[in-house]
Amino acid sequence: MARPMLDLSLFKYPRFVGVQLLAAAPAYGFVVLLILLPVRFIGIEGMSEIAGGRMMIALSAPLLLLPIAAGLLTRWFAPAVICGTGLLVSAAGLGWLSQFPVGSAPGLLVPPLLLVGIGISLPWGLMDGLAVSVVPKERAGMATGIFSTTRVAGEGIALAVVTALLSVFTQIKLGSAAGGHAADVAQRLVTGNVAAAGSIVPSVERLALLQAYSSAFGTLLWLLTAITTATAVVVFLYLGKGAEEVESAETDLMPGTITDP
Numbered sequence: 001m002a003r004p005m006l007d008l009s010l011f012k013y014p015r016f017v018g019v020q021l022l023a024a025a026p027a028y029g030f031v032v033l034l035i036l037l038p039v040r041f042i043g044i045e046g047m048s049e050i051a052g053g054r055m056m057i058a059l060s061a062p063l064l065l066l067p068i069a070a071g072l073l074t075r076w077f078a079p080a081v082i083c084g085t086g087l088l089v090s091a092a093g094l095g096w097l098s099q100f101p102v103g104s105a106p107g108l109l110v111p112p113l114l115l116v117g118i119g120i121s122l123p124w125g126l127m128d129g130l131a132v133s134v135v136p137k138e139r140a141g142m143a144t145g146i147f148s149t150t151r152v153a154g155e156g157i158a159l160a161v162v163t164a165l166l167s168v169f170t171q172i173k174l175g176s177a178a179g180g181h182a183a184d185v186a187q188r189l190v191t192g193n194v195a196a197a198g199s200i201v202p203s204v205e206r207l208a209l210l211q212a213y214s215s216a217f218g219t220l221l222w223l224l225t226a227i228t229t230a231t232a233v234v235v236f237l238y239l240g241k242g243a244e245e246v247e248s249a250e251t252d253l254m255p256g257t258i259t260d261p
Helices: 008-012 014-044 049-064 066-073 079-097 106-124 127-133 137-177 179-190 194-200 206-238 243-253
Strands: none
Touching: 014 049, 014 079, 014 106, 014 127, 014 137, 014 206, 049 066, 049 106, 066 079, 066 106, 079 106, 079 206, 137 179, 137 206, 179 194, 179 206, 194 206
């Protein structure tokens, strides 16, 4: 087709592929935490809504300023370096957060939450600009559409997958204690409804339920750490490639361009 609705030929540019992965990265390293952590803080750990909200400030506050700082850093560092480094910092925060089980002092969780927020802020401030800079200018609109679709779809898919995985991990950690009701109990725990989970299996103590959830949450955080780290490696490799191809394509698409014989 002369004007396809979805131009898959853009994926021949390595940097464009890198940007699509970069668009999905915050879904696993940040966005899912916006849903899972309030459930843990309020539903599982019993914090008040205000206390839980204060904890979330540590995660989200860096996004108020650091994306601007990331734009300034491009004067001295390549976008691939900034984005990849940010993802590695975020991965370090996720790994650090996994070390604190349910019931840990809230103050201990603030530093790793800040680290996750700081790390994800760096690529967050550059993604939209990169989406249109890694392809010829004539295809900027198409690139923006694909990027936006990847970003929104990635967040929805990530939330569904991560929530399902947390439920599965919790079910595994419950083991034989919950018997045939393990799946139902795990689903209640993932939604933060400890009372309902306990009513299904009255023989299982509340502490055992919380320990199963806590262990599952830690396992999930390690998985998110691995995903974020792998994405950082790919971003380092792909975003730094293909600039010459884009410049060449722009030259070929310019009408009236005279090339040397």
